[in-house]
Amino acid sequence: MTAKQFMPAEIEDAQAMSASEAIEYHYDNDTRFFSLWLDPTLSYSSARWRDPLAIENAEPDLTAAQLNKLTFHLDAARIPKGGSLLDIGCGWGAILKAAVTERGAARALGLTLSRDQLDHITAGGWPGAEAKLQDVYEFDTDERFDAAISIGAFEHFARPEMDRPEKLQRYRAFFDKLHTLTTPGARFSLQTIVWDALTFDEAKKWIPQTVFPQSDIPFIEEVIEGANGAFRVIYLENDPTQYADTLDAWVKTLKTHKATILAEWGEEKYTFFERYLRNSKLAFQRRKNSLARFVMVRR
Ligand SMILES: C[S@@+](CC[C@H](N)C(=O)[O-])C[C@H]1O[C@@H](n2cnc3c(N)ncnc32)[C@H](O)[C@@H]1O
Numbered sequence: 001m002t003a004k005q006f007m008p009a010e011i012e013d014a015q016a017m018s019a020s021e022a023i024e025y026h027y028d029n030d031t032r033f034f035s036l037w038l039d040p041t042l043s044y045s046s047a048r049w050r051d052p053l054a055i056e057n058a059e060p061d062l063t064a065a066q067l068n069k070l071t072f073h074l075d076a077a078r079i080p081k082g083g084s085l086l087d088i089g090c091g092w093g094a095i096l097k098a099a100v101t102e103r104g105a106a107r108a109l110g111l112t113l114s115r116d117q118l119d120h121i122t123a124g125g126w127p128g129a130e131a132k133l134q135d136v137y138e139f140d141t142d143e144r145f146d147a148a149i150s151i152g153a154f155e156h157f158a159r160p161e162m163d164r165p166e167k168l169q170r171y172r173a174f175f176d177k178l179h180t181l182t183t184p185g186a187r188f189s190l191q192t193i194v195w196d197a198l199t200f201d202e203a204k205k206w207i208p209q210t211v212f213p214q215s216d217i218p219f220i221e222e223v224i225e226g227a228n229g230a231f232r233v234i235y236l237e238n239d240p241t242q243y244a245d246t247l248d249a250w251v252k253t254l255k256t257h258k259a260t261i262l263a264e265w266g267e268e269k270y271t272f273f274e275r276y277l278r279n280s281k282l283a284f285q286r287r288k289n290s291l292a293r294f295v296m297v298r299r
Pocket residue numbers: 042043044045088089090091092111112113114117134135136137150151152153156157
């Protein structure tokens with residue numbers, strides 16, 4: 001099957017957006033724009049609407065589902081009282097803030113590639129929380145962390161041109177780095193979008209149609225193989241409805257702020273984000289993508 005055959009019509013439209021424009025839209029956007037349509041914690045990743053094993057326990061709205069997601073990861077990470085947490089791809093710092101203000105962490109360090117996010121965290125002034133503008137692959141320190149969390153960053157680690165051995169090597173390098181940065185027995189709670197009902201070759205053809213054409217996302221088995229030897233996987237959930245519902249909530253809120261966004265940021269930006277959120281939702285509904293949460297223990 002070719003990429004075109006399984007491509008929804010709306011995704012064909014989104015191809016008009018070039019790779020560099022897509023990057024620009026995502027990394028040079030200001031915090032105020034995102035605060036219009038994200039939840040109050042500014043979580044820019046899938047919420048946790050339900051426990052996939054429970055029959056009836058859906059969260060009532062995005063705000064509750066995002067808080068439930070933060071609780072899931074902080075519980076899973078088990079930061080010891082007075083201990084330290086590393087958050088790889090910390091966004092606007094919701095995990096860092098909760099770790100030091102609610103979970104007894106003495107220190108929470110976040111890594112991000114976004115200056116807007118760094119400035120937001122610095123302005124927050126949460127005692128013990130700090131962010132660095134730093135690529136995790138280049139991060140070097142003598143510090144050893146008692147726990148680690150990464151939500152929505154793993155999707156950016158591999159490049160589209162990588163074949164499977166290169167992709168696995170890239171993921172292994174990440175887990176080896178994290179092994180060095182953490183103490184024995186440290187928990188790592190990882191959330192990432194994964195490819196689902198596609199073969200490796202089909203996924204490669206799908207990448208140009210996604211919103212980050214400069215990165216490739218993992219298959220579940222690639223994450224497990226990458227972690228093998230450095231971390232032991234003790235829990236996994238795999239549920240595309242979690243992200244489909246999050247994207248649905250985001251697009252609804254974005255639409256309610258259409259007039260403001262058009263006036264302040266212009267039509268091109270509004271159209272890009274509306275299409276991107278809608279198309280991404282379709283990819284989860286059609287199971288091209290799924291949302292995986294892994295809990296691991298450092299060997
Ligand atoms: C989709 S956002 C998710 C942010 C946050 N974890 C959340 O859930 O709201 C992805 C984050 O990963 C960061 N990121 C991506 N690649 C990274 C890398 N190689 N090293 C460090 N941070 C990275 C981005 O700067 C951004 O903060």
